[in-house]
Amino acid sequence: MGRLVMKFGGTSVANIERIKNVALHVKREVDAGHDVAVVVSAMSGKTNELVAWATETSPLHDAREYDAIVASGEQVTSGLLAIALQTLGIQARSWQGWQIPIHTSEAHASARITGVDGEEIIKRFKERKEVAVIAGFQGIHKTTGRITTLGRGGSDTSAVAIAAAIHADRCDIYTDVDGVYTTDPRVVPKAKRLAKVAFEEMLEMASLGAKVLQVRSVELGMVHNVPVFVRSSFDKPEDIDPRGTPPGTLICSEEEIMESQVVTGIAFSKDEAQISIRNIQDKPGVAAAIFGPLADASINVDMIVQNVSEDGTTDLTFTVPASEFPRARETIVKAQSKIGYAKLDTATDVAKVSVIGIGMRSHAGVAAQAFAALAERNINIRAITTSEIKFSLLIDAAYTELAVRTLHTLYGLDQA
Amino acid sequence: MGRLVMKFGGTSVANIERIKNVALHVKREVDAGHDVAVVVSAMSGKTNELVAWATETSPLHDAREYDAIVASGEQVTSGLLAIALQTLGIQARSWQGWQIPIHTSEAHASARITGVDGEEIIKRFKERKEVAVIAGFQGIHKTTGRITTLGRGGSDTSAVAIAAAIHADRCDIYTDVDGVYTTDPRVVPKAKRLAKVAFEEMLEMASLGAKVLQVRSVELGMVHNVPVFVRSSFDKPEDIDPRGTPPGTLICSEEEIMESQVVTGIAFSKDEAQISIRNIQDKPGVAAAIFGPLADASINVDMIVQNVSEDGTTDLTFTVPASEFPRARETIVKAQSKIGYAKLDTATDVAKVSVIGIGMRSHAGVAAQAFAALAERNINIRAITTSEIKFSLLIDAAYTELAVRTLHTLYGLDQA
Numbered sequence: 001m002g003r004l005v006m007k008f009g010g011t012s013v014a015n016i017e018r019i020k021n022v023a024l025h026v027k028r029e030v031d032a033g034h035d036v037a038v039v040v041s042a043m044s045g046k047t048n049e050l051v052a053w054a055t056e057t058s059p060l061h062d063a064r065e066y067d068a069i070v071a072s073g074e075q076v077t078s079g080l081l082a083i084a085l086q087t088l089g090i091q092a093r094s095w096q097g098w099q100i101p102i103h104t105s106e107a108h109a110s111a112r113i114t115g116v117d118g119e120e121i122i123k124r125f126k127e128r129k130e131v132a133v134i135a136g137f138q139g140i141h142k143t144t145g146r147i148t149t150l151g152r153g154g155s156d157t158s159a160v161a162i163a164a165a166i167h168a169d170r171c172d173i174y175t176d177v178d179g180v181y182t183t184d185p186r187v188v189p190k191a192k193r194l195a196k197v198a199f200e201e202m203l204e205m206a207s208l209g210a211k212v213l214q215v216r217s218v219e220l221g222m223v224h225n226v227p228v229f230v231r232s233s234f235d236k237p238e239d240i241d242p243r244g245t246p247p248g249t250l251i252c253s254e255e256e257i258m259e260s261q262v263v264t265g266i267a268f269s270k271d272e273a274q275i276s277i278r279n280i281q282d283k284p285g286v287a288a289a290i291f292g293p294l295a296d297a298s299i300n301v302d303m304i305v306q307n308v309s310e311d312g313t314t315d316l317t318f319t320v321p322a323s324e325f326p327r328a329r330e331t332i333v334k335a336q337s338k339i340g341y342a343k344l345d346t347a348t349d350v351a352k353v354s355v356i357g358i359g360m361r362s363h364a365g366v367a368a369q370a371f372a373a374l375a376e377r378n379i380n381i382r383a384i385t386t387s388e389i390k391f392s393l394l395i396d397a398a399y400t401e402l403a404v405r406t407l408h409t410l411y412g413l414d415q416a
Numbered sequence: 417m418g419r420l421v422m423k424f425g426g427t428s429v430a431n432i433e434r435i436k437n438v439a440l441h442v443k444r445e446v447d448a449g450h451d452v453a454v455v456v457s458a459m460s461g462k463t464n465e466l467v468a469w470a471t472e473t474s475p476l477h478d479a480r481e482y483d484a485i486v487a488s489g490e491q492v493t494s495g496l497l498a499i500a501l502q503t504l505g506i507q508a509r510s511w512q513g514w515q516i517p518i519h520t521s522e523a524h525a526s527a528r529i530t531g532v533d534g535e536e537i538i539k540r541f542k543e544r545k546e547v548a549v550i551a552g553f554q555g556i557h558k559t560t561g562r563i564t565t566l567g568r569g570g571s572d573t574s575a576v577a578i579a580a581a582i583h584a585d586r587c588d589i590y591t592d593v594d595g596v597y598t599t600d601p602r603v604v605p606k607a608k609r610l611a612k613v614a615f616e617e618m619l620e621m622a623s624l625g626a627k628v629l630q631v632r633s634v635e636l637g638m639v640h641n642v643p644v645f646v647r648s649s650f651d652k653p654e655d656i657d658p659r660g661t662p663p664g665t666l667i668c669s670e671e672e673i674m675e676s677q678v679v680t681g682i683a684f685s686k687d688e689a690q691i692s693i694r695n696i697q698d699k700p701g702v703a704a705a706i707f708g709p710l711a712d713a714s715i716n717v718d719m720i721v722q723n724v725s726e727d728g729t730t731d732l733t734f735t736v737p738a739s740e741f742p743r744a745r746e747t748i749v750k751a752q753s754k755i756g757y758a759k760l761d762t763a764t765d766v767a768k769v770s771v772i773g774i775g776m777r778s779h780a781g782v783a784a785q786a787f788a789a790l791a792e793r794n795i796n797i798r799a800i801t802t803s804e805i806k807f808s809l810l811i812d813a814a815y816t817e818l819a820v821r822t823l824h825t826l827y828g829l830d831q832a
Contacts, residue, residue: 016472050492056432057496058503065502068510069495072488076466079485080473086481087474094484098514099561145515 002169003035003125007136007159010044012174012233013077016084023084024237025174026131030090032243035125037132037166039159040081042073063108067138067149071097074135074155082133092131095121097138097147102158104139104148111148112216113139113157118165125166134162153214160217164224171221171228172248173213178232179249180205180212182413183266187401190414193247194264198254201264204356204390218251227252254358262359262366263411266404270351270397272302273325274382275332276317279342282309289339290316293331299324303352303392305383317383319394322348350382351400354392355407366411367391373410379403418585419451419541423552423575426460428590428649429493432500439500440653441590442547446506448659451541453548453582455575456497458489479524483554483565487513490551490571498549508547511537513554513563518574520555520564527564528632529555529573534581541582550578569630576633580640587637587644588664589629594648595665596621596628598829599682603817606830609663610680614670617680620772620806634667643668670774678775678782679827682820686767686813688718689741690798691748692733695758698725705755706732709747715740719768719808721799733799735810738764766798767816770808771823783807789826795819 006029008022022038029036041047050070054061078094085092097104100121104111124130136155139148150157156173163171178193180202185191197205199222203215212230221228231248240246250256280286287306294301303319320328325348332344360366367386370393374381379402383394395403408414422445424438438454445452457463466486470477494510501508513520516537520527540546552571555564566573572589579587594609596618601607613621615638619631628646637644647664656662666672696702703722710717719735736744741764748760776782783802786809790797795818799810811819824830 016469019473053432053492053496054499057435057499061499062502062509065495065498065510067495068498068512069492072491075488075491076469076485079481079483080469082481082484083470083473083477086478093478094481096484096563147512 003166004029005037005039005159005163005166005168005171007039007155007171007173008041008233009155009175010041010047011176013040013042013081014044016080019077019080020084021237022081022233023088023090025240026085027088027090028237028240030129030131035129037121037134037162037168038081039134039136039155039162040074040077041136041155042070043077046073046076064146067108067147071135071138071147071149074137078133078135085131085133090131091128092133095132095134097135097158098140098145100134102139102161103142104150106141106144106148108146108148110151111139111141113150113161113220116161116165118162118167121166134158150216156214156217157220160220160224160226160228163226164220168226171226173228173230174233175212175230176233177212177230178235178247179230180251180265182264183404183408184268187268188266188405188408190408192413194249196250196252196257197264198257198358199251200254200389201356201358202251204354204387205265205267213251221251222253225253227256257358261357261412262363263355263357263413264359265356266407266411266413267354267356268351268400268404270400271322272319272350272352272394272397273322273328274317274319274347274350274394275325275328276315276345277332277339277341277343278315278345279313280316281340282312282314286339287316289335290318290332293335294320294328297327297331299328299331303383303385303394305385317394319350319352347382349397350394351397352392352394353400353403353407354390355411356390357411358389360389360391369410370407373406374403377402377406379406419582420445421453421455421575421579421582421584421587423455423571423587423589424457424649425571425591426457426463427592429456429458429497430460432496435493435496436500437653438497438649439504439506441656442501443504443506444653444656446545446547451545453537453550453578453584454497455550455552455571455578456490456493457552457571458486458493462489462492480562483524483563487551487554487563487565490553494549494551501547501549506547507544508549511548511550513551513574514556514561516550518555518577519558520566522557522560522564524562524564526567527555527557529566529577529636532577532581534578534583537582550574566632570632572630572633573636576636576640576642576644579642580636584642587642589644589646590649591628591646592649593628593646594651594663595646596667596681598680599820599824600684603684604682604821604824606824608829610665612666612668612673613680614673614774615667616670616805617772617774618667620770620803621681621683629667637667638669641669643672673774677773677828678779679771679773679829680775681772682823682827682829683770683772684767684816684820686816687738688735688766688768688810688813689738689744690733690735690763690766690810691741691744692731692761693748693755693757694731694761695729696732697756698728698730702755703732705751706734706748709751710736710744713743713747715744715747719799719801719810721801733810735766735768763798765813766810767813768808768810769816769819769823770806771827772806773827774805776805776807785826786823789822790819793818793822795822
């Protein structure tokens with residue numbers, strides 16, 4: 001007997017048949033004695049349709065109206081799932097963001113949750129075992145009383161925030177994949193599903209493109225210590241024993257991972273472009289002169305590498321998504337006199353490979369092993385950045401798969 | 417300079433192009449100096465789609481969830497129209513039923529409006545000339561905090577209720593037809609559009625199938641004395657002079673109709689069935705024994721005719737919609753011993769023709785003229801009922817068009 005949040009994405013509720021299937025998943029947990037809050041996305045395709053209408057009406061539309069429009073998608077699925085649950089004899093009701101309420105900031109279309117009132121939901125758990133079916137992705141701004149949305153993928157964040165508010169034992173995210181893998185199985189067939197991964201590691205993986213969970217939801221899970229379980233929505237409800245351990249990955253605090261591995265996963269991203277600025281003055285304000293204009297142009301800078309200068313001038317390298325490379329290059333060229341650099345070297349056929357693991361903290365020489373293994377394969381490393389639990393290498397894109405496979409084997413991830 | 421409510425139905429907001437056209441209609445009134453609240457329905461087809469999903473999930477679904485689902489249609493159009501108005505440089509924002517709030521009864525799927533708070537909308541009129549774009553058809557129940565809907569056609573009622581709450585000078589209903597006619601122009605090509613019609617007359621016409629406005633909205637207009645103007649949504653915004661008198665019908669209080677005609681219109685309904693119960697005891701409780709079981713079976717009884725008895729027994733005739741005839745007949749047959757009747761006569765090929773006019777009150781012999789005119793055409797009258805401003809005749813369905821044309825001419829409605 002525990003308290004559970006179950007989150008289902010757009011493909012899981014794409015039509016009535018699938019919504020009925022979701023209801024069976026929920027029934028399984030209710031029958032096992034759990035108190036359940038369900039968080040649903042809009043039917044897949046619906047949000048795109050609504051966004052297209054808003055854009056057709058005006059490409060530059062009021063974000064407050066955009067939110068009122070797109071939040072309707074989750075409203076529909078929450079009502080439909082409540083009906084499907086009632087049909088199975090389960091006490092259930094739908095909740096819109098403003099009804100709970102889920103308070104957010106006023107940043108329409110990309111609001112952040114500031115507080116969730118879980119009292120009424122808990123009361124109904126206790127009084128009548130009522131399942132709460134909650135429209136994900138949305139909230140309300142307290143002062144204006146207007147509907148807000150959390151941005152794409154926001155339902156994951158809704159789910160974890162609700163789990164925190166109702167003191168859930170676990171937040172189950174039902175998704176297209178059955179968990180988090182050591183790396184992309186399409187590149188490394190030997191990639192293994194991780195049974196557990198620490199919040200910190202997941203944060204590094206998610207932002208690197210693991211694309212399983214919205215980064216913000218992992219942050220929230222970490223702050224409120226809500227274990228988040230990523231599992232497949234394709235598993236048949238009747239095949240799952242709620243008392244057993246279903247396949248999936250538990251994202252939890254480091255302490256709950258008994259035997260933490262040195263390296264947990266290898267992430268990579270091929271759509272990178274590199275810009276190296278040569279011979280800039282190593283003095284205060286130079287970095288600002290470079291990254292200020294890029295920020296003004298809303299260009300996402302990823303890696304930044306600057307070495308200690310020897311002679312008063314230095315080189316600075318950074319990467320941007322390949323799609324933003326032309327604009328980034330233009331921005332830096334325009335700012336040449338202000339930055340005061342001699343030369344620009346750029347490369348677009350580059351990839352970033354990252355090695356992630358909490359165990360790195362206490363293990364010396366982890367990166368050194370990688371350098372040696374890659375050198376053995378004749379893979380040149382263009383740039384290196386490191387953090388406490390991750391290091392990233394910029395290499396020629398052509399070597400991406402080889403590098404990922406090499407590192408996957410090197411750190412013992414090929415074994416179960 | 418006045419205060420105006422403009423209501424647009426589903427076909428007027430069926431796609432983005434039409435929503436932009438609606439915005440031009442609104443702009444015209446704003447430019448003329450009016451404070452405007454707009455009430456919108458869902459895009460045509462959307463409500464049907466949502467209802468179908470609810471029904472597919474479960475034919476017997478929770479009306480509270482049904483309401484949460486279907487109310488989303490108006491939410492979308494309110495946001496889209498607000499954007500379209502902003503694009504024209506007009507200050508505008510969307511309002512959901514719960515935001516205003518529009519309080520209703522708890523009768524989900526067919527709730528009645530109990531109160532509308534117009535304060536904030538008026539405040540915004542005064543402070544910044546902001547157009548309120550209001551999702552029609554919906555409200556909120558105060559105690560439960562849940563979304564309610566008003567039933568089909570409910571946006572008309574929303575519009576009139578809001579007009580009353582913000583003390584609007586007029587409520588314009590933009591619809592598929594350009595006003596209320598003396599009768600159906602498809603039957604009588606000489607039918608004329610009425611410039612004005614009294615609330616009471618409109619009530620009699622609407623419930624008889626004129627289908628221009630939801631009955632409840634006319635009741636509300638009458639109670640709060642809100643003039644309701646029915647006009648065409650197909651008129652091009654640029655062709656309309658906001659200072660002129662646009663084509664349409666004003667539904668208003670009797671006092672505002674200077675020269676009221678004896679007869680205003682001829683309504684008719686062909687889908688009627690007649691049930692005559694012969695030789696029932698003329699004693700207390702008999703009518704209850706007949707209509708009680710019919711009410712329990714949710715059968716709508718329309719005309720009821722009972723004559724004064726001569727010998728202690730009498731006949732009673734009533735009509736029901738043709739679609740409900742089999743059930744009605746069965747109900748009465750089942751109750752035979754309780755009612756205690758000798759014989760049942762039924763007819764399904766019957767029609768009801770009604771003559772409506774406030775002037776009848778003060779003019780004697782209006783009905784007598786009709787009886788004579790129909791007799792001259794050899795049209796047999798099966799039953800007659802009368803009220804203060806209306807009388808209805810039950811005739812053989814085959815004569816419907818002939819009877820309507822005859823009466824239309826008789827009461828001088830063919831002339832402009």
